[in-house]
Structure formats: C-alpha cells, structure tokens
Amino acid sequence: MTSAPALVGAPAAPAARPPEAGFAAFVRRARARGELVVQPRMGFGSPALMRAGLRATRDAEATTVGTLTLDSYTRVGDLAAARGAAADGSDLNGYPLVTAAAHDTRWMLGGLAGPDFPVQVRHGSAVPQDIFRALVRAGLDATEGGPVSYCLPYGRVPLSTSLSNWTDSCLILAPLREQGREPHLETFGGCMLGQLCPPSQLVAISVLEALFFTRLGVRSVSASYAQQTSPEQDREAVAALRRLCTELLPRDSVDWHIVIYAYMGVFPGTVGGARALLRSAAELATLTGAERLIVKTVVESRRIPTIAENADALELAARSAENVRGAAKALGARVDDAPTAAPATDADSQVYQEAAALVEAVLNLDADLGRALAHAFRCGYLDIPYCLHPDNAGRARSYLDTAGRLQWAELGSLPLRHLVRARSAAPVTSGELLTALGYVQRTFDSMADDDPAGGSHDATAQGEPR
Amino acid sequence: MRGVTTETPPGALPERTKPLVLISTVASDAHTWNLVFLQLLVEELGHPVVNLGPCVPEELLAQACREHRPDLLVMSSVNGHGFRDGLSAIRHLRAQPDLDPFPAAIGGKLSTSDSDDPERVRELVEAGFDAVFMDGSAAVSTFRRFLASVERPTGVHPPQHRQWTVPLSGKAAP
Numbered sequence: 001m002t003s004a005p006a007l008v009g010a011p012a013a014p015a016a017r018p019p020e021a022g023f024a025a026f027v028r029r030a031r032a033r034g035e036l037v038v039q040p041r042m043g044f045g046s047p048a049l050m051r052a053g054l055r056a057t058r059d060a061e062a063t064t065v066g067t068l069t070l071d072s073y074t075r076v077g078d079l080a081a082a083r084g085a086a087a088d089g090s091d092l093n094g095y096p097l098v099t100a101a102a103h104d105t106r107w108m109l110g111g112l113a114g115p116d117f118p119v120q121v122r123h124g125s126a127v128p129q130d131i132f133r134a135l136v137r138a139g140l141d142a143t144e145g146g147p148v149s150y151c152l153p154y155g156r157v158p159l160s161t162s163l164s165n166w167t168d169s170c171l172i173l174a175p176l177r178e179q180g181r182e183p184h185l186e187t188f189g190g191c192m193l194g195q196l197c198p199p200s201q202l203v204a205i206s207v208l209e210a211l212f213f214t215r216l217g218v219r220s221v222s223a224s225y226a227q228q229t230s231p232e233q234d235r236e237a238v239a240a241l242r243r244l245c246t247e248l249l250p251r252d253s254v255d256w257h258i259v260i261y262a263y264m265g266v267f268p269g270t271v272g273g274a275r276a277l278l279r280s281a282a283e284l285a286t287l288t289g290a291e292r293l294i295v296k297t298v299v300e301s302r303r304i305p306t307i308a309e310n311a312d313a314l315e316l317a318a319r320s321a322e323n324v325r326g327a328a329k330a331l332g333a334r335v336d337d338a339p340t341a342a343p344a345t346d347a348d349s350q351v352y353q354e355a356a357a358l359v360e361a362v363l364n365l366d367a368d369l370g371r372a373l374a375h376a377f378r379c380g381y382l383d384i385p386y387c388l389h390p391d392n393a394g395r396a397r398s399y400l401d402t403a404g405r406l407q408w409a410e411l412g413s414l415p416l417r418h419l420v421r422a423r424s425a426a427p428v429t430s431g432e433l434l435t436a437l438g439y440v441q442r443t444f445d446s447m448a449d450d451d452p453a454g455g456s457h458d459a460t461a462q463g464e465p466r
Numbered sequence: 467m468r469g470v471t472t473e474t475p476p477g478a479l480p481e482r483t484k485p486l487v488l489i490s491t492v493a494s495d496a497h498t499w500n501l502v503f504l505q506l507l508v509e510e511l512g513h514p515v516v517n518l519g520p521c522v523p524e525e526l527l528a529q530a531c532r533e534h535r536p537d538l539l540v541m542s543s544v545n546g547h548g549f550r551d552g553l554s555a556i557r558h559l560r561a562q563p564d565l566d567p568f569p570a571a572i573g574g575k576l577s578t579s580d581s582d583d584p585e586r587v588r589e590l591v592e593a594g595f596d597a598v599f600m601d602g603s604a605a606v607s608t609f610r611r612f613l614a615s616v617e618r619p620t621g622v623h624p625p626q627h628r629q630w631t632v633p634l635s636g637k638a639a640p
Contacts, residue, residue: 072494072545076521081494085550091577093546124496154496155521193498303575304546386502388519430506437499 022182023118023142024220024255026065027291031257035063036285036321037292040310041122043069045085045092047100047108053307054109058117060311062318065292066112066119068140069094070131075124076155093304097121098134105138118142120186126150126157127165132172141176144186144224146209148373148382152389153193159377159391163370167216174217182220185213186259190224190241192384195265196398196436198406199228199237200354201414205382207244207359212369214254221254222292226261227281229439230405233351238288240352244359257291260284262317266441267300272448274298277440278313282320287328293317301441353419358382361415380413386433397428400436404443483512485537485616490518490527492543492551500542500574507606508540511613524558531565538616539570544601548576549586553593560594569616573599573609 030037040057044050054066071094073082082096097105113119120142121135128145135143151162173183189205206223213221225241228234242258249256262281268274278296285293297305297313305313361381366372376382383396395412408416409423487508489501498520505517516534518527531539539559541552552572559565572595577583587598597612599605 072496072547075496076494078493090550091546153498153520156519156526195499386499388498388501388517390519428506430503430510433503433506437503 021115022220023065023120023184024182024222024257026115026118027222027257028255030063031291033063034325036282036290036318037065038062038314038317038321039065039120039292039294040067040314041069041294041296042067042305042307042310043071043094043122045071045095047095047104049307050095051108051112053310054112054117054119056307056311057314058112060314060318062314064117064314065142066117068097068119068121070098070121070123070125071096072124074098074131077125077127077130079130097123097138098130102137109138109140113140120144120184124150124154124188126155126162128169129165129172132169136172136176141173141181142184142186143173144188144222146187146189146205147212147370148205148209148377149188149192152377152384152387152392155389159389160374163374166212167370170213170216170218174219177219183218184220184222185218186222187213187224191226191261191264193387194226195228195263195440196386196406197384198354198398198408199225199233200240200351200416201358201382201384202226202228203237203241203244203351203355204358204362206241207248207355208362208369208373210245210256211248212373214249215369219254220256221249222257222259224259224261225290227263227284228406229400230403231280231284233405234284235288236349236351237355238284238290240349240355242289243352244355248359258288259292259294260288260290261294262296263440264296266438267296268441268444268448269301270445270448271298273441273444273446274300275316276447277444278317279320282317283324286321286324293321350419354416357415357419381415383412383414385409399423399428399432400439404439485513486516486534487513487613488516488518488530488534488536488539490522490530490539490541491520492541492545492548492555493521493523494547494551495543495545496520497544500544504540504542507610508613511610513613524555527555528559528562528565531559531562531568537568538613539568541570541572542574543572544575546575546577548572548574549583549590552576552595553590556590556594567594569596571595571597571599571609571612573597573601573605575601 027037042053042057044053057064057066071082071092073085074096079099082099085092086096109119119140121140122144123131125131125145147163147166151157151159173185176183187206187209189209190202192202192205202225206225210221210223223241223245225238238258245256260281262278268277275298282293295313295317297309299305299309362372362376365375377391377393380393380395383393385396385398387394393412395410396414397409398406399409401407408420409428411417411420411422489504491501501517501519505515508515516530516536518530541555543552556570560567572590590598599609
C-alpha cells in the first residue's frame with residue numbers, strides 16, 4: 001500500500017470544540033437527552049422512493065438518522081451496470097449515488113438531510129474513492145466501512161489494495177473540516193461476516209479500524225458491534241469495545257461513539273421472533289450505553305423490507321429502548337448513560353482479554369497501521385472464520401457452545417493460546433454450520449407464538465451489504 | 467477456509483473419481499455463507515470443489531471454467547440481482563466457443579421481491595441453466611438429487627442438458 005505518514009504520526013492537534021452540526025453532534029445531543037438514536041439500512045434505486053424512505057425515517061416516532069444504502073453495482077465499481085439497470089428500469093437494490101444525476105440527488109435530499117436529520121451513506125465498498133467524492137459533492141459527510149471489514153468478507157479486492165483505497169478515501173473525507181463540516185466515519189469491523197465470528201475479534205477489528213480512521217485525520221468516528229448469539233457475551237463485547245476505544249483513541253482530539261447492529265445473520269421467520277430479536281438488540285444497546293442502533297425488520301429472512309416495515313422497526317426499537325431504560329432505572333440497575341461511564345459489565349472479561357491481545361499483537365507488528373493490518377492477516381494474527389478471501393489465512397474456526405456463546409474451535413495462528421483452549425479438532429460439517437447459522441432464528445422463532453411471517457426462510461441469507 | 471480447496475496442477479487435469487463442482491456467484495453478490503455452506507455440503511458428498519468466492523465477474527467465471535474444466539457449475543446468489551446477473555453470466559459462458567456445454571445450476575434468492583416469477587425462471591433455463599433452485603425448504607434435498615444425477619466424468623463434458631427447474635414452491639423435481 002502507499003505509505004501514508006498520517007497513519008504513523010500522532011493525531012492532529014486537538015479540536016477546539018466539536019462542531020454542533022453533523023452526524024456525531026446529532027448523536028451527542030440525543031445522548032444528552034437520554035435517547036437512543038435508531039437507524040434503518042434502507043436503500044432504493046429510484047430517487048422518489050429513496051426520498052419517501054428518508055422522509056418516513058425522519059417522521060418515525062423515534063430519534064432517527066437517515067440511511068442512504070447504495071446499490072451493489074456501485075459497491076463493486078461497476079458503474080456501467082448501475083447506469084444500465086437504472087436506464088432499463090431494473091430494480092436496483094440501493095441508490096446509485098455515483099452515477100445518479102446531481103439534480104436527482106439534490107432533489108432526493110432537499111429539505112430532508114440537515115443538522116436535525118443527518119444522513120449516512122452505506123455502501124460496502126473496498127474501492128470507495130468515487131463514493132466518498134460523490135457523497136461530499138452531494139453535501140453529505142457521514143459514511144461507514146473500513147479497509148478490512150469492506151474487503152475481506154465481500155469481494156475480490158486484495159487487502160493491500162483496500163488499505164490503500166481506504167487511506168485515499170479518509171484523505172478525501174478528513175479535509176471537510178476545513179470547510180467547517182465534521183466528517184464522520186463508522187467502522188464496520190464489528191460486523192465481520194455478520195455471524196459466527198467470535199466477539200473478541202469483532203471488537204479488535206472495530207477498534208483497529210477506528211484507529212486507522214483517526215490516524216488519517218478523521219476525528220469523528222463510531223465503532224460498531226453486531227449482536228451475536230449470547231446476550232451476556234454481547235454485553236461483555238460492547239463493554240470491551242468501549243474500554244479499548246477509551247484506552248486507544250486520542251482522548252482530546254477524537255469524538256467517538258458506539259453503534260450496535262441488530263443481529264445480521266439468519267433472521268427469525270416469525271413476526272414474533274423477529275420483533276423479540278430486535279427488542280433484544282435495543283436492550284443490548286441500552287444496557288451497554290451504546291449511542292446508536294441499526295435496526296432490522298420482521299421480513300429480513302425473506303426480502304428487502306419496504307419503507308413502512310423499516311419505519312415500524314425503528315419505532316419498535318425506540319419503544320423497546322425506552323422500556324428497558326425505564327425498567328432498569330426502576331429496579332435501580334445501572335444503565336450506562338455517558339460514554340465516560342464505566343461499563344456495567346466485568347471489565348476484564350474473557351472478550352476484553354482476547355480483544356486486547358489481538359489489538360496489541362497487531363499494533364506491535366508495524367508503526368504504520370495499514371502495514372500492520374496487512375501483515376496481521378498474512379501471518380494469521382487476525383483470521384476470520386469461514387472467510388473465503390485469499391488474503392485471509394482461513395485456519396481459525398468458530399463454534400457455538402451449549403450456552404450459545406461463540407467460541408474458538410481452532411485458533412490457527414491467532415495470538416490467543418495463553419487465553420483460549422480451542423475445541424479439539426473435529427471438522428465443522430455443513431450440517432453443524434447450518435445449525436449454527438440458524439441458532440438465533442430457531443431460538444427466537446421458538447419463543448414466538450404466531451405463525452411464520454410467510455414464505456420460506458432462506459437459511460443462507462444475511463444482513464450484509466448488498 | 468480458502469476459496470479454492472482443490473489444487474489443479476498447472477497444465478494438467480487432475481484425476482477425478484467424482485465430478486468436479488465449481489461454486490460461484492454473480493458479479494455483484496457479496497454474500498458468502500451460501501457459498502461456504504454449498505462447499506461443505508458438496509465436499510461431504512465426495513466431490514472436489516473449487517469455490518470462487520463472492521463477486522465473480524463474468525470473465526473470471528469463464529476463465530475459471532477453462533482452467534478447472536468443472537463437471538458442474540453451481541451458482542448461488544442471494545442479493546436480489548440473481549435473475550439479471552445470472553442470465554448475463556450464463557449467456558456469457560454459453561457464448562464461449564472454447565467451452566463445451568456442461569451442466570450449470572443457479573439458486574438462491576434471485577430477485578428483490580418474494581413474489582413468484584416463473585417467466586424469469588424459464589428465461590434462465592432458455593439461456594443455458596439446467597436447473598434453477600428457488601429459495602425453499604426442499605431446495606437442499608432437491609439439490610442433492612440433482613448433484614447425484616450429474617454424470618460421472620469421462621474426460622468429456624456430458625453434453626445432455628436435463629432440466630431440473632424447481633418451481634417457486636420448492637417442492638417439485640423434474
């Protein structure tokens with residue numbers, strides 16, 4: 001990759017005071033009011049539908065930020081296909097921000113996107129420079145992803161190329177500060193592959209990507225974590241994420257918050273099960289003091305949700321968060337109210353120890369974080385179970401234990417041998433994989449008392465970028 | 467897990483006891499659990515597998531077919547672009563003069579809606595897919611039977627195309 005000095009150097013001089021406009025400022029104000037910010041993952045090809053979706057998000061009975069999810073042609077940089085599909089009327093699975101006419105995008109966002117309703121661009125690209133330039137042109141300044149999380153799980157771009165592309169992209173975004181705007185970048189590292197990655201590695205990659213962004217001059221970041229299979233392990237993970245961010249992100253110059261993703265794996269097929277799973281995501285966010293939650297809808301197991309289904313999910317999540325907060329306070333339980341509050345979970349949990357060991361091992365590989373990340377995957381210090389990318393070592397494996405916690409079946413070269421005893425090697429079969437992939441679906445469907453939401457349940461569908 | 471689990475010596479076709487299965491997806495589809503599952507399933511049934519991983523451009527797919535000479539191509543897509551991209555991919559593949567026709571199947575969640583569209587299934591078959599597996603509870607068992615039906619390789623790709631179109635109910639077999 002191109003060696004960016006900014007990746008080695010200390011962060012820029014402390015910000016005098018974070019601006020009051022922008023994505024993070026909105027989240028900060030909501031936090032001060034004790035409200036969880038909820039956000040959909042919505043994207044439509046047509047400007048009219050996209051505008052209707054943003055409007056419905058803004059108008060939902062919840063504290064919301066908007067989402068502009070891009071289509072998958074734009075994600076992989078096939079701009080000709082994005083133009084072609086838009087021209088011949090095919091359904092695009094997201095908004096083609098790079099190829100859309102500027103006046104369409106202006107009209108789509110006009111009167112909606114602003115300080116009281118920030119809109120984040122979600123894309124899934126390992127080659128995001130055009131997307132970053134397009135979102136800046138459109139007057140937006142919040143997006144997400146990461147050099148690892150938008151490379152290894154989803155595409156064919158070599159990791160070294162992605163690291164270089166993401167370096168360039170951060171350098172496109174960071175200078176917006178000079179215009180009085182505060183660009184915001186969220187890590188996707190807490191969501192690797194959506195499911196079956198042990199939480200400690202999700203936390204480690206999320207923290208490392210946040211560090212990557214801040215070393216390139218982005219001063220407003222959020223660190224993600226996706227709900228997994230065990231509520232207890234998830235709370236440990238979010239506490240570990242918060243502690244590592246506190247320990248490692250520059251205190252004076254960087255503004256950060258935590259974003260939780262509602263479960264991204266195979267979703268329950270019953271309405272009751274899907275709603276219960278979303279409620280438990282809202283509970284996780286509330287009990288861990290996370291500032292923002294990205295929701296899923298009751299139809300996730302089958303298809304891309306409609307605008308109304310998205311709005312319904314936002315309102316359900318907001319109500320659930322409110323209920324959890326109220327109940328917890330009534331019981332005198334601790335709810336983390338501020339990012340500075342100590343985590344309400346065991347700080348030296350297994351998840352924290354593993355995540356800290358992974359982060360430390362990577363940071364010690366090279367003073368340049370980009371090179372360190374590339375090296376880490378080469379030597380298996382980071383190794384994503386079941387990831388097919390050629391730059392992933394592919395020797396680590398995970399399994400679900402009887403308590404529903406994600407554990408390591410095989411460590412490969414992960415520097416965790418002093419902390420973890422991996423399961424003795426019996427190869428994970430297709431049946432075991434399918435059982436694990438469907439664990440959350442079965443658990444929540446079995447608690448629901450209603451009929452299936454209809455249609456079949458795709459056991460291989462997942463909540464990844466389109 | 468590496469995408470390619472079967473090493474092919476350069477310039478030589480490997481000795482095969484069971485048909486070689488090439489697993490792929492369409493160019494715009496980033497999903498991989500479907501591909502990981504299919505690889506494990508097909509391997510457990512004794513087949514050597516080459517897994518191309520996510521986001522496979524049409525030219526790479528054709529190149530992989532030339533290189534590995536698969537006895538069966540299995541494409542899986544769940545991002546909603548499967549009809550459009552699958553159609554384009556199979557047309558591209560069938561138009562390659564140096565690739566003899568060999569069995570090809572596609573399955574998954576092929577459109578952005580959950581409504582039936584038998585017309586588009588027929589389009590895929592007419593363009594060159596021998597089987598179309600729609601998302602459904604019977605898809606895996608139907609797929610196993612399809613796999614078992616693929617001819618033992620004789621060094622020449624089996625020329626016959628049998629139609630295994632699985633209706634949207636996921637229940638019917640040929």
